[in-house]
Amino acid sequence: MKIMISGAAVLTMEQGSALIPDGEIIIEGQYITHVGPAGSVSPEQNFDRVIDARGMLAMPGFVNCHTHASMTLLRGYADDLPLMEWLQKKIWPVEERLEPEDIYWGAMLSCLEMIRSGTTTFADMYFHMDEVARAVEKAGMRASLSQGLIGLSPGAGEALSNSRRFIREWHGQAEGRITTMLGPHAPYTCPPDFLARVLDMADELKVGIHIHIAETRAEIEEIQQKYGKTPVALMEQVGLFNFPVLAAHCVHLTDEDIRILVARGAGIAHNPESNMKLASGIAPVTRLLAAGALVGLGTDGAASNNNLDMMEEMRSAALLQKVATMDPMALPAQDALAMATVNGARVLGLKDVGPLKPGNKADIILVNLDRPHFYPRHNLMAHLVYAARASDVETVIIDGRLVMENRQVLTLDEERIYYEVQKRAEKLVGAVRS
Numbered sequence: 205m206k207i208m209i210s211g212a213a214v215l216t217m218e219q220g221s222a223l224i225p226d227g228e229i230i231i232e233g234q235y236i237t238h239v240g241p242a243g244s245v246s247p248e249q250n251f252d253r254v255i256d257a258r259g260m261l262a263m264p265g266f267v268n269c270h271t272h273a274s275m276t277l278l279r280g281y282a283d284d285l286p287l288m289e290w291l292q293k294k295i296w297p298v299e300e301r302l303e304p305e306d307i308y309w310g311a312m313l314s315c316l317e318m319i320r321s322g323t324t325t326f327a328d329m330y331f332h333m334d335e336v337a338r339a340v341e342k343a344g345m346r347a348s349l350s351q352g353l354i355g356l357s358p359g360a361g362e363a364l365s366n367s368r369r370f371i372r373e374w375h376g377q378a379e380g381r382i383t384t385m386l387g388p389h390a391p392y393t394c395p396p397d398f399l400a401r402v403l404d405m406a407d408e409l410k411v412g413i414h415i416h417i418a419e420t421r422a423e424i425e426e427i428q429q430k431y432g433k434t435p436v437a438l439m440e441q442v443g444l445f446n447f448p449v450l451a452a453h454c455v456h457l458t459d460e461d462i463r464i465l466v467a468r469g470a471g472i473a474h475n476p477e478s479n480m481k482l483a484s485g486i487a488p489v490t491r492l493l494a495a496g497a498l499v500g501l502g503t504d505g506a507a508s509n510n511n512l513d514m515m516e517e518m519r520s521a522a523l524l525q526k527v528a529t530m531d532p533m534a535l536p537a538q539d540a541l542a543m544a545t546v547n548g549a550r551v552l553g554l555k556d557v558g559p560l561k562p563g564n565k566a567d568i569i570l571v572n573l574d575r576p577h578f579y580p581r582h583n584l585m586a587h588l589v590y591a592a593r594a595s596d597v598e599t600v601i602i603d604g605r606l607v608m609e610n611r612q613v614l615t616l617d618e619e620r621i622y623y624e625v626q627k628r629a630e631k632l633v634g635a636v637r638s
């Protein structure tokens with residue numbers, strides 16, 4: 205399939221975030237083969253599709269660096285609680301009852317919500333990940349998937365073996381849109397001896413590790429009390445950072461923790477809305493970026509956010525750093541936008557995903573600029589971070605394929621998803637409450 209997008213303002217998000225006011229993009233198969241100003245494509249070329257994108261902004265799709273897709277099933281089920289109480293009293297008891305089909309439909313709802321808000325790639329950690337992989341394949345999204353592992357649970361050994369099978373079966377599937385990692389949940393659920401087994405497997409399979417680290421004060425106190433170290437220092441001691449790491453949260457960090465994360469090249473997924481809602485704290489993003497850390501943005505699951513909207517997440521990230529540091533220049537729009545897109549792709553180790561340039565995968569969204577909140581046009585990047593909303597995303601292309609056009613999702617049956625999710629959520633929560 206050869207597609208041309210013409211007439212759009214193109215925000216390439218290449219170094220310096222170049223904006224082409226009236227641009228042309230060519231997509232051939234999965235890849236971008238041309239990005240240039242109007243008139244740069246020779247008129248003799250033939251295309252299967254020409255998308256007239258006048259009045260639109262073309263930009264890289266959002267990369268949600270940390271979520272639990274199927275937790276859309278539990279959206280609004282447990283709110284206004286701190287993390288440990290939320291997990292132990294509300295979430296884990298329901299998760300024990302989840303059937304594979306529940307996970308599939310929760311992930312389908314999540315894909316629908318993400319596509320409709322311009323997310324093209326997400327990183328997921330959960331149970332029954334074959335079902336999430338099936339949903340990703342069907343939706344046409346790109347994803348980095350990790351089977352969640354609770355080292356303290358009786359079934360941890362079996363879950364680890366199942367991770368090996370999952371990685372062997374799914375890594376590189378869906379025309380390469382699916383990649384995989386190992387997913388030990390957190391230092392407080394995965395003790396060092398279990399993590400050692402996870403690292404042996406990472407070495408065997410040559411995959412990275414997705415883990416929650418330093419999310420709450422309670423975690424810091426528990427790990428300090430058990431091991432006499434911070435969670436990051438403990439992870440350094442067990443050898444975690446000898447592998448590519450996707451570290452979710454990183455809220456409570458010492459200067460030494462930041463030094464370790466930067467020196468070891470860890471990717472960090474910042475989740476501002478989940479951290480606010482669970483009152484976990486404010487991640488030191490400004491300090492991390494100043495130190496040279498690689499930081500992407502995530503929503504966390506829909507049970508602690510409560511949506512998967514990366515536009516909103518960008519705005520929250522920028523505003524939160526300003527208020528935390530009392531500095532209005534903290535996390536400017538351009539940096540928030542980079543975190544939500546191209547830097548997110550780097551955090552997930554996706555080498556040919558990110559900036560709109562020839563040779564990169566065609567993961568492109570078209571944002572409708574014909575809206576009151578996008579006028580006047582002083583600064584489009586500021587508009588995207590401080591004024592845009594998810595419904596401004598008009599069209600989504602992933603891996604060179606149209607998955608949403610004029611707000612119609614082409615790969616998914618919305619009505620069926622709503623029906624299945626409502627039915628399953630009622631069964632699950634009703635069962636726990638009764």
Ligand SMILES: CSC[C@H]1O[C@@H](n2cnc3c(O)ncnc32)[C@H](O)[C@@H]1O
Nearest residue numbers: 272295329330331352353389416505
């Ligand atoms: C082992 S699968 C993933 C596991 O993580 C739980 N979870 C969801 N959100 C968070 C969070 O913010 N911190 C820690 N754990 C979280 C989820 O419910 C699954 O049990």
Ligand SMILES: [Zn+2]
Nearest residue numbers: 416452504505
């Ligand atoms: Zn999480």
